[in-house]
Amino acid sequence: MTLEAVTDRPADALPVARLGEPGSWGATERRDLLVLNDVTKRYPNGREALRDVDLVVPEGDFVFLVGPSGAGKSTLMKLIIRDELATSGEVILDGENLARLPRRKVPHVRRKIGTVFQDFKLLPTKTVRENVAFALEVTGTPRGRIGPAVERALRHVGLTGQAAQFPRQLSGGEQQRTAIARALVHDPRLVIADEPTGNLDPLISWEIIQLLLRINELGVTVLMATHDADVVTALRKRVVALEEGRIIRDEIGGGYHRRG
Amino acid sequence: MTLEAVTDRPADALPVARLGEPGSWGATERRDLLVLNDVTKRYPNGREALRDVDLVVPEGDFVFLVGPSGAGKSTLMKLIIRDELATSGEVILDGENLARLPRRKVPHVRRKIGTVFQDFKLLPTKTVRENVAFALEVTGTPRGRIGPAVERALRHVGLTGQAAQFPRQLSGGEQQRTAIARALVHDPRLVIADEPTGNLDPLISWEIIQLLLRINELGVTVLMATHDADVVTALRKRVVALEEGRIIRDEIGGGYHRRG
Amino acid sequence: MIGFLAFSLSRAWQGFWRNVAMSLAATATMTLMLLLLAGFFIVQNGLLAALTFVEQKVEVEADLRPTALDADVDALELRIEALPEVLEVDYVSKEEALRRFREARAAQGEEDLTRYLDSNPLHASLQVKLRDPADFGTVMDALRADPAVERVKNITDLVGRVVTVTDFLRTAGLAILAVIGAIVLFIIINTIRLAVVGRAEEIEVMRLVGASDAFIRWPFVFEGALVGLLGATLTLATIAAVADPLGAFMYDFFRVLPIRVGAIARDVSLLVLGAGLGLGVVGAWISVRTYLIR
Amino acid sequence: MIGFLAFSLSRAWQGFWRNVAMSLAATATMTLMLLLLAGFFIVQNGLLAALTFVEQKVEVEADLRPTALDADVDALELRIEALPEVLEVDYVSKEEALRRFREARAAQGEEDLTRYLDSNPLHASLQVKLRDPADFGTVMDALRADPAVERVKNITDLVGRVVTVTDFLRTAGLAILAVIGAIVLFIIINTIRLAVVGRAEEIEVMRLVGASDAFIRWPFVFEGALVGLLGATLTLATIAAVADPLGAFMYDFFRVLPIRVGAIARDVSLLVLGAGLGLGVVGAWISVRTYLIR
Numbered sequence A, B: 001m002t003l004e005a006v007t008d009r010p011a012d013a014l015p016v017a018r019l020g021e022p023g024s025w026g027a028t029e030r031r032d033l034l035v036l037n038d039v040t041k042r043y044p045n046g047r048e049a050l051r052d053v054d055l056v057v058p059e060g061d062f063v064f065l066v067g068p069s070g071a072g073k074s075t076l077m078k079l080i081i082r083d084e085l086a087t088s089g090e091v092i093l094d095g096e097n098l099a100r101l102p103r104r105k106v107p108h109v110r111r112k113i114g115t116v117f118q119d120f121k122l123l124p125t126k127t128v129r130e131n132v133a134f135a136l137e138v139t140g141t142p143r144g145r146i147g148p149a150v151e152r153a154l155r156h157v158g159l160t161g162q163a164a165q166f167p168r169q170l171s172g173g174e175q176q177r178t179a180i181a182r183a184l185v186h187d188p189r190l191v192i193a194d195e196p197t198g199n200l201d202p203l204i205s206w207e208i209i210q211l212l213l214r215i216n217e218l219g220v221t222v223l224m225a226t227h228d229a230d231v232v233t234a235l236r237k238r239v240v241a242l243e244e245g246r247i248i249r250d251e252i253g254g255g256y257h258r259r260g
Numbered sequence C, D: 001m002i003g004f005l006a007f008s009l010s011r012a013w014q015g016f017w018r019n020v021a022m023s024l025a026a027t028a029t030m031t032l033m034l035l036l037l038a039g040f041f042i043v044q045n046g047l048l049a050a051l052t053f054v055e056q057k058v059e060v061e062a063d064l065r066p067t068a069l070d071a072d073v074d075a076l077e078l079r080i081e082a083l084p085e086v087l088e089v090d091y092v093s094k095e096e097a098l099r100r101f102r103e104a105r106a107a108q109g110e111e112d113l114t115r116y117l118d119s120n121p122l123h124a125s126l127q128v129k130l131r132d133p134a135d136f137g138t139v140m141d142a143l144r145a146d147p148a149v150e151r152v153k154n155i156t157d158l159v160g161r162v163v164t165v166t167d168f169l170r171t172a173g174l175a176i177l178a179v180i181g182a183i184v185l186f187i188i189i190n191t192i193r194l195a196v197v198g199r200a201e202e203i204e205v206m207r208l209v210g211a212s213d214a215f216i217r218w219p220f221v222f223e224g225a226l227v228g229l230l231g232a233t234l235t236l237a238t239i240a241a242v243a244d245p246l247g248a249f250m251y252d253f254f255r256v257l258p259i260r261v262g263a264i265a266r267d268v269s270l271l272v273l274g275a276g277l278g279l280g281v282v283g284a285w286i287s288v289r290t291y292l293i294r
């Protein structure tokens, strides 16, 4: 359990904990986890959400995706989890071209990813605990290991007290934290977070960012769309900026706003 | 049309434009638009979202509602639009005790208010234009005046190009801006905005805040829940801070964070 | 008012097409249930027609005295014909009676016993057709009282049996029609409810934005009416398409009781249209009500 | 595998109760439609029983020569009784024939013509009951060929008519049952579809989180099975509760054709359970499929 490793063990022990696992790489031997080649996405109504996007994300990267409302950030993320297919160009995740992936293999690819959706996408008839457990159940995790993992994830996002509530009985921020817990609980190789702190107060926001950073230190790749300029500017990570569907900036250690 | 007045006329002409209308008050003669007396809200599952809340909002005020996730901000707003009823205490809006309001009068009270819901609450089978028009249709506005008012509202939130799209075809920020347009289009006496900029980039966020400020200058009362510390601190308006359902701070010109 | 009506109608039309999968599912259910209802109505009408036919076969037969004068018999015939319960009176002579008896025996393939007879032992008789077989008593009494009549054939048993059977079949037919009607009602309301459940959130949002109950209800009710009308139209079209070939086939196959749709076409159309419209409106009204009350 | 089954079952149970309004609406529809189906099945079975009863009334009747010896008649009787088509052979003497004739005339309230006769003109006869009225030809030929037989009553017409009517009613009954079955199938699938449409978003979210098709499908299918089983149980309970009083009432009212549920209880139970379970499963499968394919 990565999450356990992240918080319950001393920091220096962490890299060792993941060494034997598949998909863990030393810092020197970084593979490209995600490659977008000249991707264009045109929605059925004719709107072009992405144009000629080229993007390479090596395993273990932490990438901020920024850009104004409607720039195409969420669309890019939908392409990565194959919720939508690219109109042209290739999306290659962990060596697999998503356009050519047979239908029945799609769930396997999605299980490598932990996604925080902008609109949360919680299951309305399941409680917070069940929503988080769901991400483990789909991977076929034995029952005995699901319970503890879920409790740990809920503790990290501060929702232990709300575990038995249904999504409609939660505040906006609590729903968002449930979505975050679900995205992290199954120990994914890639975390995609679409404005994961939009409904959170600055304190909890910062805790969530810290959690993502620690997970990233363990080798998990993180792609995070955000409008939080303070966080982007402070962390000095790689920043990819979109505008009207095009990548207009891709630099390491950049701020939220254009330099010019 | 307030919105028209806000942006299309010189600033000094604005107060005059509303003088003859009902519900406009001079600065010297301020009535209490909203009064909460010792309000407690306990949800059916036993959770106490608000405890002993006392709050008086005079007509024309601009109030920021801040507090951590789960503090009770959205619950407070649900009480004001009578989506929920207080467990004990009184909620008095424009002189009417909401608990004693007969069912058939509830829509009339709601039409005085423009609400931006935290989860947007757009009608999925209506386009952006229709969603915004809906708030005017319910008030019985003649067809001929609806069209121009809607276009104006959409222009203010920058959604003219998306007017014919359905909510599921919008980005998160575009959905939020549709909700904002709908809350303002019918010229309400009170605007309740629950984190109206959570999904917006800093630039558009700031424009929306400016819009709310100008509307407030015309005498419209604004109550806005937000996590945006920069905005709250910069504007030096009245700030009401909630924590675990209690008002822990209520001061004019306060910042987002506690002073202590 | 007119404006609100036009507005609601246009919203109903929009609602129908924007939830087209649900609308079509509801329309299909409506169509099938109306077909079932109309089918029963037609069968029951055929049955009633057959029963009326059987009832008209019930006749009171009075044997006349061989000594009765023709004038007396004529007077009696006129008097009986004038009774309100009587449909028609036939005079059957002795010779005619024997001929009919022989024919009947021959048709049944039985031996003709009359050939062993020297003279015609049968009587001339009056055969009285009734409007309603239950009235046979009055007519029998009137006949019995006349001196020209030797005896009136006792049909109490037969009438009793026919009336029991027809009453039973009428009652049972109505009961089955009522039960099927109730099932159709429930299923359609249920279907519309399910379609509206899918839109509960939409209704909730409308309310939160300040829409009055009427503003929300009427477009839904008109949408229900649209589903009902469409279902009724499809049902009538199906019946019209099927009626002729099916009628012909049944007539070929079974010459006694062809189901005649033509004769009751107006009733069927009214039933189907009324039921479709009524159920659509009532179903929508009830379904929306659930979400408006809270 | 067992684990997955248990998991799916518990999820189905949960799904049923967490969408209890929809589940109950679907169950109610299921129950009513199964009642309709079962009702028809029972009526059709009653009809078939009645038809069999009528068919057994078809007899071949052979008048014997007055000169035939008793021994010859006995031999003929034995020979005919041995035929595979024959159910039973009855010997009716001359005297018995006259007695029966008089009784029949009296029962019909008609005049006794035989009192004008000096001697008994009737023949002794053999009355042969058949297993299947369509086989009458063979039996007639066998009788005709015997010297003791004077003539065989011609029942070709009668048999033709009875066979036509019973065949028609059998075919029509099956056809109506099939049509009603199809309607029931469609309505139930439609209802379950509508219930699933309300959960389309839920299915979509499950897919986005990485659930495989089987993982999503089976709980839904089991939920459909649960609805079907519950509907079938309610249907059978209703039939059981209604069968006795209704049967007694119908027997009182109309002594000829009481509908006997008891005799076909097993068939009805199997039909209802099978249809309920099958339709629930198939309906759920088809409904979920729509959302899995895209």
Ligand SMILES: Nc1ncnc2c1ncn2[C@@H]1O[C@H](COP(=O)(O)OP(=O)(O)OP(=O)(O)O)[C@@H](O)[C@H]1O
Binding pocket: A162, A165, A168, A169, A170, A171, A172, A173, A174, A199, A200, A201, B043, B044, B045, B047, B048, B049, B067, B068, B069, B070, B071, B072, B073, B074, B075, B076, B118
């Ligand atoms: N319908 C409900 N049933 C039960 N509990 C509820 C319900 N709605 C909200 N709550 C609880 O009440 C508390 C206050 O919720 P509220 O939505 O008012 O918070 P908030 O201040 O808006 O938080 P956020 O900033 O995260 O939106 C939360 O702990 C939440 O779990």
Ligand SMILES: Nc1ncnc2c1ncn2[C@@H]1O[C@H](COP(=O)(O)OP(=O)(O)OP(=O)(O)O)[C@@H](O)[C@H]1O
Binding pocket: A043, A044, A045, A047, A048, A049, A067, A068, A069, A070, A071, A072, A073, A074, A075, A076, A118, B162, B165, B168, B169, B170, B171, B172, B173, B174, B199, B200, B201
């Ligand atoms: N299903 C769709 N059909 C048509 N157009 C769409 C669809 N989804 C998104 N769009 C359009 O594509 C553009 C990009 O949308 P996207 O959701 O990727 O933006 P975003 O960068 O996530 O914005 P935000 O920060 O507001 O969430 C928007 O202009 C939007 O209107």
Ligand SMILES: [Mg+2]
Binding pocket: A073, A074, A075, A118, A194, B171, B172, B173
């Ligand atoms: Mg987005």
Ligand SMILES: [Mg+2]
Binding pocket: A171, A172, A173, B073, B074, B075, B118, B194
């Ligand atoms: Mg909130």
